[in-house]
Amino acid sequence: MLRSVYVWILRxxxxxxxxxxxxxxxxxxxxxxxxxAGRLAEAALVGDGLASLLRQWTLRPEFRRxxxxxLPALPVTDGVPAFYTFGSFKPRPTALIHGLILSIAxxxxxxxxxxxxxxxxxxxxxxxxxxxxxxSPEREIAVFPTTAEPTPYAAQSSAGRSHEVVRESGANRSxxxxxxxxxxxxxxxxxTEDGAEKKTIASGxxxxxxxxxxxxxxxxxxxxxxxxxxxxxxxxxxxxxPPKPQEATRAQAPASAVEDTKLDAAERQRVLDGAIANLxxxxxxxxxxxxxxxxxxxxxxxxxxxxATDGEAFAGLLTKQMRDASHDLHLIMEYSRxxxxxxxxxxxSESVARYRTAMLxxxxxxxxxxxxxxxxxxxxxxxxxxxxxxxxxxxxxMASLNHADAIIFDLRxxxxxxxxxxxxxxxxLFDHPQYVYSPRESPTERSWTRSPVKGNRLADKPVYxxxxxxxxxxxxxxxxxxxxxxxxxxxxxTTRGGTHxxxxxxxxxxxxxxxxxxxxxxxxxxxxxxxxxxxxxxxVKAANALKVAQKLAESELRNK
Amino acid sequence: MKxxxxxxxxxxxxxxxxxxxxxxxxxxxxxxxxxxxRQSEGQYKLGPGTLYDNLQKLIERRLVExxxxxxxxxxxxxxxxRISLLGKAVLSAxxxxxxxxxxxxxxxxxxxxxxxx
Numbered sequence: 001m002l003r004s005v006y007v008w009i010l011r012x013x014x015x016x017x018x019x020x021x022x023x024x025x026x027x028x029x030x031x032x033x034x035x036x037a038g039r040l041a042e043a044a045l046v047g048d049g050l051a052s053l054l055r056q057w058t059l060r061p062e063f064r065r066x067x068x069x070x071l072p073a074l075p076v077t078d079g080v081p082a083f084y085t086f087g088s089f090k091p092r093p094t095a096l097i098h099g100l101i102l103s104i105a106x107x108x109x110x111x112x113x114x115x116x117x118x119x120x121x122x123x124x125x126x127x128x129x130x131x132x133x134x135x136s137p138e139r140e141i142a143v144f145p146t147t148a149e150p151t152p153y154a155a156q157s158s159a160g161r162s163h164e165v166v167r168e169s170g171a172n173r174s175x176x177x178x179x180x181x182x183x184x185x186x187x188x189x190x191x192t193e194d195g196a197e198k199k200t201i202a203s204g205x206x207x208x209x210x211x212x213x214x215x216x217x218x219x220x221x222x223x224x225x226x227x228x229x230x231x232x233x234x235x236x237x238x239x240x241x242p243p244k245p246q247e248a249t250r251a252q253a254p255a256s257a258v259e260d261t262k263l264d265a266a267e268r269q270r271v272l273d274g275a276i277a278n279l280x281x282x283x284x285x286x287x288x289x290x291x292x293x294x295x296x297x298x299x300x301x302x303x304x305x306x307x308a309t310d311g312e313a314f315a316g317l318l319t320k321q322m323r324d325a326s327h328d329l330h331l332i333m334e335y336s337r338x339x340x341x342x343x344x345x346x347x348x349s350e351s352v353a354r355y356r357t358a359m360l361x362x363x364x365x366x367x368x369x370x371x372x373x374x375x376x377x378x379x380x381x382x383x384x385x386x387x388x389x390x391x392x393x394x395x396x397x398m399a400s401l402n403h404a405d406a407i408i409f410d411l412r413x414x415x416x417x418x419x420x421x422x423x424x425x426x427x428x429l430f431d432h433p434q435y436v437y438s439p440r441e442s443p444t445e446r447s448w449t450r451s452p453v454k455g456n457r458l459a460d461k462p463v464y465x466x467x468x469x470x471x472x473x474x475x476x477x478x479x480x481x482x483x484x485x486x487x488x489x490x491x492x493x494t495t496r497g498g499t500h501x502x503x504x505x506x507x508x509x510x511x512x513x514x515x516x517x518x519x520x521x522x523x524x525x526x527x528x529x530x531x532x533x534x535x536x537x538x539x540v541k542a543a544n545a546l547k548v549a550q551k552l553a554e555s556e557l558r559n560k
Numbered sequence: 561m562k563x564x565x566x567x568x569x570x571x572x573x574x575x576x577x578x579x580x581x582x583x584x585x586x587x588x589x590x591x592x593x594x595x596x597x598r599q600s601e602g603q604y605k606l607g608p609g610t611l612y613d614n615l616q617k618l619i620e621r622r623l624v625e626x627x628x629x630x631x632x633x634x635x636x637x638x639x640x641x642r643i644s645l646l647g648k649a650v651l652s653a654x655x656x657x658x659x660x661x662x663x664x665x666x667x668x669x670x671x672x673x674x675x676x677x
Binding site: 053060 | 588589593608610616635639
């Protein structure tokens with residue numbers, strides 16, 4: 001306490017005296033205080049300091065007036081705030097310039113580092129979770145197909161054991177279990193960001209029954225994934241069917257369907273023959289199909305396939321061989337440890353009703369529709385549901401954003417869905433019919449947006465699409481087309497990279513392949529997002545995408 | 561030098577003691593205080609305010625020179641001072657003056673001897 005008083009007394013001395021002697025006077029104070037002289041001695045020093053203060057200010061004007069050039073400034077190290085002066089010291093001009101350059105360089109480096117960390121995602125390996133552990137139906141919601149569209153979809157849960165599981169709110173009861181999709185192919189699709197994420201697909205019938213590969217609605221961030229399929233042969237029939245008791249039992253015990261995964265030469269030969277036959281029969285370009293088939297045979301003759309003794313490796317090898325020969329990334333060979341069903345699922349009006357109920361309960365997966373600050377519309381859409389069920393919901397959702405000045409579509413948790421919904425939502429973003437590219441089918445009138453939409457005011461508003469590594473399939477189509485048409489700014493991470501353009505053909509109990517049967521007409525160039533994903537315009541971590549998009553929108557609106 | 565030195569005398573008590581304490585060797589501020597107390601046998605105690613006020617004057621008048629820190633000192637903040645040649649001359653002049661004072665005093669203070677008639 002007394003020391004602080006003393007320090008402040010020293011501070012109040014004339015500058016020159018202070019600079020010369022304050023530190024030494026404080027040192028003496030410390031030494032006196034440390035010498036067990038007691039409080040009295042300290043108080044005497046404080047009194048001495050006060051006298052000195054009075055003396056210096058009243059009796060020593062000659063020392064105050066002199067310029068402080070005789071001695072350099074002495075740093076004060078007692079921890080009490082003080083003003084330091086350069087005194088007579090003046091840095092050289094070159095030193096100032098060097099300091100300036102160094103400061104600018106450090107500032108630039110810091111800003112670059114901040115910007116880099118803002119724009120780059122650190123991808124951590126995502127552990128593969130055994131989907132067996134996630135068999136709990138409560139964790140899953142699968143989507144049912146509908147009858148109205150010519151391209152109905154079936155859905156299934158992971159590993160195909162208990163797909164189409166929809167939990168009614170609070171009722172601990174699974175609505176349906178789909179037998180025919182019980183068996184699936186599990187494989188590594190495309191190298192994903194962690195290089196190991198798996199997806200499952202299912203098949204319909206044997207070679208004649210084709211099923212289009214589709215991602216399902218599920219929990220895309222989970223390491224297991226679901227699949228949603230289009231059954232071409234059942235064009236006007238939904239694929240879901242109610243479970244039969246014995247089938248349900250089988251479905252709950254998938255392990256029994258898993259067979260030995262070791263491959264022998266006969267199995268390889270059978271798969272190869274099936275692949276070649278399917279290619280020649282279904283691939284849209286006969287010439288390329290022939291070349292690809294010959295390439296497969298050549299690999300087989302050279303013994304390239306002999307090393308593959310397990311199904312997954314063999315399927316991967318054939319996929320690579322087919323893609324190398326055809327340069328078509330939509331060609332894929334699939335392997336399932338579980339036995340593939342021989343028939344495609346049947347659909348019933350009951351399953352359609354369940355799909356409808358499930359979708360409406362989920363508000364057609366329009367998870368959030370709101371107006372953010374600065375009148376920016378925000379829509380979080382977690383699935384592109386069938387318009388036959390969800391058109392009115394979608395229309396209402398878009399109408400509620402109609403007066404927004406900009407719009408943000410959040411597809412970070414969107415694993416895809418139906419093209420009709422993709423096209424429907426895109427319709428609001430144009431003032432003229434716009435072709436929406438799909439790698440899955442030839443252009444039809446359904447490939448064009450229904451623009452202009454009556455009363456719609458969003459056609460010329462800035463659009464932002466938020467993406468993540470989980471954004472997949474139909475959601476990638478939405479992102480890709482809007483990006484290529486320069487209608488939207490994609491903000492977030494590179495998408496997962498799956499077109500599901502191929503139609504699935506069963507080869508045997510464990511192998512099947514996806515074959516594009518129509519030539520995709522890509523007006524933007526050869527490559528779509530298969531295997532590569534859609535690159536965002538603004539690459540940021542998915543978690544930051546909304547914030548960034550909001551800032552972009554705000555600045556765009558300000559500049560208008 | 562001697563003529564210049566006489567201009568500074570007589571010295572104040574504090575100045576005298578400070579110069580005297582520095583006459584033998586360089587000292588830091590606290591060392592000067594202790595030495596002054598020792599030389600005066602505790603009769604004259606110098607506070608830091610008085611000490612540095614006088615040191616300021618002595619430095620300005622070039623009787624004392626700051627030496628700065630001394631390498632190896634137990635506290636690197638201590639700054640040492642030494643007496644300059646002028647300071648020594650002034651001190652000598654002061655001592656001479658004091659000797660004269662003492663001499664005179666002794667004469668004056670001796671009891672008067674009875675005169676023989």
